[in-house]
Amino acid sequence: xxxxxxxxxxxxxxxxxxxxxxxxxxxxxxxxxxxxxxxxxxxxxxxxxxxxxxxxxxxxxxxxxxxxxxxxxxxxxxxxxxxxxxxxxxxxxxxxxxxxxxxxxxxxxxxxxxxx
Amino acid sequence: xxxxxxxxxxxxxxxxxxxxxxxxxxxxxxxxxxxxxxxxxxxxxxxxxxxxxxxxxxxxxxxxxxxxxxxxxxxxxxxxxxxxxxxxxxxxxxxxxxxxxxxxxxxxxx
Numbered sequence: 405x406x407x408x409x410x411x412x413x414x415x416x417x418x419x420x421x422x423x424x425x426x427x428x429x430x431x432x433x434x435x436x437x438x439x440x441x442x443x444x445x446x447x448x449x450x451x452x453x454x455x456x457x458x459x460x461x462x463x464x465x466x467x468x469x470x471x472x473x474x475x476x477x478x479x480x481x482x483x484x485x486x487x488x489x490x491x492x493x494x495x496x497x498x499x500x501x502x503x504x505x506x507x508x509x510x511x512x513x514x515x516x517x518x519x520x
Numbered sequence: 521x522x523x524x525x526x527x528x529x530x531x532x533x534x535x536x537x538x539x540x541x542x543x544x545x546x547x548x549x550x551x552x553x554x555x556x557x558x559x560x561x562x563x564x565x566x567x568x569x570x571x572x573x574x575x576x577x578x579x580x581x582x583x584x585x586x587x588x589x590x591x592x593x594x595x596x597x598x599x600x601x602x603x604x605x606x607x608x609x610x611x612x613x614x615x616x617x618x619x620x621x622x623x624x625x626x627x628x629x630x
Contacts, residue, residue, distance in 0.1 A: 448563070448607070507611055
């Protein structure tokens with residue numbers, strides 16, 4: 405149990421375009437999902453917290469108009485990177501918190517974004 | 521703010537033991553996670569310590585001292601597949617957030 409999927413696993417896009425990444429909890433309900441970014445040989449940096457049915461909470465320094473987050477249901481959150489630039493190339497990982505279990509988070513397999 | 525420090529890299533021999541230390545300074549501490557991450561993959565859960573002391577789970581053990589702001593992950597009987605990054609992360613109940621340390625890359629040599 406407690407499986408989180410992400411789609412796509414890899415994406416290459418041109419500079420200036422937008423890319424949408426989906427994060428799904430497959431066998432549990434997730435009231436909260438988290439989006440992280442990881443640059444090569446670095447650790448995970450929390451970008452934003454996504455709560456079902458409400459606006460996302462962004463960490464300091466993360467542009468909310470550039471990284472659009474939608475958490476429309478208890479099993480799906482999406483991250484849209486708008487007007488992508490090469491410096492947005494990174495590994496994006498989501499995690500989902502099990503409903504009513506404060507500390508249990510499960511990570512998705514990640515999405516490798518390359519902006520050319 | 522939060523400071524979470526762990527060594528950048530460690531090398532050990534197959535069959536040996538390695539201890540990865542993690543020190544943290546944070547407010548609102550609720551617990552500490554350890555994750556394993558292979559290159560290009562998502563982190564996988566290893567342990568979660570809330571109370572002081574040692575928790576053993578097979579070849580992996582994790583220790584926490586809340587008063588010292590210190591934790592370690594102990595890997596015994598190292599196997600080649602244990603070569604990975606090991607991330608410690610502080611959990612704060614306020615906001616249910618995880619804050620990760622920089623990660624420790626462990627290389628297991630034959």
